Amino acid sequence: MIWNPNKECMSRDEMSALQGKRLHKIVEYVYHNVPFYRHKLQEMDLTPDDIRTIDDIVKLPFTTKKDLRDNYPFGLQAAPQSQIIRIHASSGTTGNPTIVGYTRKDIGVWSECMARCLTAYGVGKEDIFSVAYGYGLFTGGLGAHNGVEMVGASVVPASTGNTEKHARLIRDLGITGIACTPSYALYLAETMEKMGITKDQIKLRVGAFGAEPWTEKMREEIQERLGLKGFNIYGLSEVMGPSVSYECQEQHGSHINEDHFYPEIINPVTLEPLPKGQSGELVFTTLTKEGMPVIRYRTRDLCSLMAGECSCGRTSVRMTPITGRSDDMLIIRGINVFPSQVESVVLSMKEFAPRYLLVVDRINNLDTLQVQVELRQEYFTATFDTPAAIDELQKKLAAKLKSVLSIGVKVQLKAPNSIERSQGKSVRVIDNRNLK
C-alpha cells in the first residue's frame, strides 16, 4: 500500500521540477527570515534568484551541527515564535542541546511522512500499534505517534521503560505493530521470554526500527524472536525526526521522502558532491520546513544513494543502510553522544584529570556507557580518605554526565596516569558492541 502515490510515485522529471521550485522558495524564505543564511549567501555573492533548479543546490553553503550550536537556541528558527507549536531538543556536541521548533504545517508534513512509512510497512486502521520510543524532547516518541494517528491505527504510547507492563499489553491487547530502537526490540523479546510469553501468544507482525544503527543479523534475530517483519526507519531531529526515509516491503534500501527532504552525498573531506552509488556523507535540505529549515545539513552519516525504480512502485530515491559516521558521534540507546560532551563535563570538575575513556558495551541487548576518569593527584586530599567521600565524587560526576548526555552513565574512577596514552590522536572510545 502507498499512502500518497501522487508524491511517492511521481515521475523523476516531475519530482525534479517540484524540488527545484521548492528549493527556490525555501532559499528565498531563509534569506529573508534567518540572518545566518542571509549573511552566508551574501558572503558567497548569492541571492535567492540564483537558485532556480534543484541542480543549483550545489551553489549553496552547508549547515553543520556546529552552526546549530553556535546559534543556540533560536538563531536558525525562521518562523516567528507565535507560529511555533512544538519544540524538540536533541543533544549537542558540548552541552548545548539542538533546539528544533515546528510550525503546525511542519507537524502536518511530519505526520504525513510518518504515515507514508507506516503504510509502506503495511500498517493500517485495523492495527494496534505501540510506540516504544521515548516520549519527550526526543523526536522518536511523538514523531511516530502522530503518524500512527494519521493512518488511523490505535496508538499505544508505551514509551520506554516499564518493559514488563508493555510486554503484557502486547499480549493482552493483541498489539500488531511496534516502533522502537532495534536493541529495545531485543530487550523486549528477552523480557517476554523471561515472563513466559511465547510467540504464539502475541500478534506482533510489523516493527519499525531505527534511531540507531543495526545490522541484518539483528533484523533476523528480532524477526525470529518476536515473529514480526522488521523495517528500517531513518530520521534526525535537525531535519525533522523519524520518517525522513523508510523501507518498503522489498527492503532494498530506504525510500527518502524527497519531496520534503532533498538528499545529497558528498565527500566529507573535499565537500564535493558524489554521484549516485558512491558512498559518502549524507546531506539533507529541507524543502518545505517552516519552523527551522536547514540548507545542506551535514548529517555525518555515511551511506550511498541508490539509482533506479523500486519494484514496489515508488519512484523516490533510496539510501543504503548507514555504514558509519564521518565524526566521532556514538549512538547509545538511540541517543547521540559525543566524546566532547563527556570531555566538557570532566573538565568542569577540578578533581579529575582532563583524560577519559568511554567504554560502550551491549549487555543483555541494552547499550551501556562507562566513563573512566582519572583522579587528579593534587586534588586527592584528606577529604577523600573514605569510600563514602569517593563515592560521592563519583555520583556527582555521574549525575552531571546524565544531565548533559540524557543517558545513565557508569563512572569508573582510575588512579592518576592509569588511562593509557597513545601516540598521536588519543583513543577516547572503546566500542565493544560489534555492530558490523
Added chain:
Amino acid sequence: MTVKQLSIFLENRSGTLTKVLDIMKETGVRIIASSIADTAEYGLFRIICSDPQKAFEALSDAGVAVALSDVFAIELNRPGQVADSIKYFSDAELSIIYMYSFLFHGRGILIFRTDNAEGAAEVIRRENLKVVAVSELTDCE
C-alpha cells in the same frame, strides 16, 4: 594529639598494591600498621608509618593518588576498654568514620577518625585517654 596517616587510592587491579609497596620499600620508611577499605571497584590503603612525610613525597613523586590525613591513636590494654572508649565518643554524639587496631610490643593501639576532630580531642582530654605519638612506634626491636 593526632598522627599522620597515608591514604592511598588503589584500583582493584593486579599490581597496584605492589607498586605502592615497592615505593615504600625504596624509601626505607617502616610500615607500622595498615588497613584496606575495600569496595567493588577500588580500595583505600591506609598506612601508619615511621616517616609519613617522606613516604608521602615519594608516593606523590611517583604519581600515586595519596593524601595525608590526621587520625587519632590511643592505647588500650584492658579487655572491654575499646567498648568503654568508643562509648565516650557516641555519648558526645561523635561518629567513628573508620578504625583499625594493632599490637605494638604488647600495647594495644587503636587508630580512628571521627566526623569531628575537635570534639574528639576534647573527649580524649576529658576522659584522659592515652594518646600515642608516632615517635613511640618507631622502635623496631
